[in-house]
Amino acid sequence: NAGVTQTPKFQVLKTGQSMTLQCAQDMNHEYMSWYRQDPGMGLRLIHYSVGAGITDQGEVPNGYNVSRSTTEDFPLRLLSAAPSQTSVYFCASSLGQGVSGANVLTFGAGSRLTVL
Amino acid sequence: AQSVTQLDSQVPVFEEAPVELRCNYSSSVSVYLFWYVQYPNQGLQLLLKYLSGSTLVKGINGFEAEFNKSQTSFHLRKPSVHISDTAEYFCAVSGDYKLSFGAGTTVTVRA
Numbered sequence: 001n002a003g004v005t006q007t008p009k010f011q012v013l014k015t016g017q018s019m020t021l022q023c024a025q026d027m028n029h030e031y032m033s034w035y036r037q038d039p040g041m042g043l044r045l046i047h048y049s050v051g052a053g054i055t056d057q058g059e060v061p062n063g064y065n066v067s068r069s070t071t072e073d074f075p076l077r078l079l080s081a082a083p084s085q086t087s088v089y090f091c092a093s094s095l096g097q098g099v100s101g102a103n104v105l106t107f108g109a110g111s112r113l114t115v116l
Numbered sequence: 117a118q119s120v121t122q123l124d125s126q127v128p129v130f131e132e133a134p135v136e137l138r139c140n141y142s143s144s145v146s147v148y149l150f151w152y153v154q155y156p157n158q159g160l161q162l163l164l165k166y167l168s169g170s171t172l173v174k175g176i177n178g179f180e181a182e183f184n185k186s187q188t189s190f191h192l193r194k195p196s197v198h199i200s201d202t203a204e205y206f207c208a209v210s211g212d213y214k215l216s217f218g219a220g221t222t223v224t225v226r227a
Contacts, residue, residue: 004159035217040125042206042217043160058214090159104150105215107159 002026006091006108013081013115021076021111023091029106030096032074036060036087037110043090049074050096081115088112118143118209122218129197130226137192137221139207148210149190151181152217155203163205166190177201197225 007022025032033048035058045058049068063085065077074093078085089112092105123138141147148167152160164175171183181192190207202225207218 033215040219042120042122042219045214045216048214059216092160104162104165105160107161109159 004091004093004106004108006089006111008111009109010112011114013078013113015082015115017081019078019081021078021089021091021113023074023076023108024072025074025091025093025106026072027093027095027106028071029093030071032068032091032093033058033105034064034066034074034076035090035092036085037090038087046076046089078113081113083115086113086115118145118147118211118214118216120207120209120216120218122207122221124221125219126222126224128224128226131199132196134193134195135197135201135223137205137207137223139190139192139218141188141190141207141209143209143211145211149181149183150208150210150215151175151179151190151192152206152208153203154206154220160206163192197223199225199227201225 004025030051034046035043037043044060047066049055055066088110090110091108094105119142121140129135150165151163153163154160163179164173166173166183174180179194204220204222206220
């Protein structure tokens, strides 16, 4: 199994450009999420989805959009890139987060984005 | 809502010495606690998790952690580290559908 696949691995954008970070998982996981990682701040949740057609905001959603049309895919869209969005982005999935939160996240390898 | 505080941002340690990484959490609901490891230029991998039951949890690569509810802590330990343990370690707490991470502790193991 491939697990969680993120593309692209690296991307450089100019301020104001838009782009989509792709995330796909082949484990039939219900729960998918996007995090950004910045030095000294750990990982912060951007958006998450508990199933196809259902998405919700995390801690830092501004400037990002998501959709979940299929179980497998959870793309993250930057509408108008800003230098503050320079970061490493991780997609993660689990069988189901649920109230118990007992399911473990499987992470992708990350996408490093630089906005000039 | 829940939050996590990792008390050390950098921990240098000599090979074969013990190491402890400290993690405190706060939450208004029952929580589940995790430690993840990130090796250079990689994604995160699960080291261990506490869901319920015994407060001493054993994970991969010889790591263990102890859940202390009264002190709201979940410290990670390893009795003897290797060069290959050089990595960044994240404590995380799960509740209310979300997983919240600490800022991370960078462990550098020196020969």
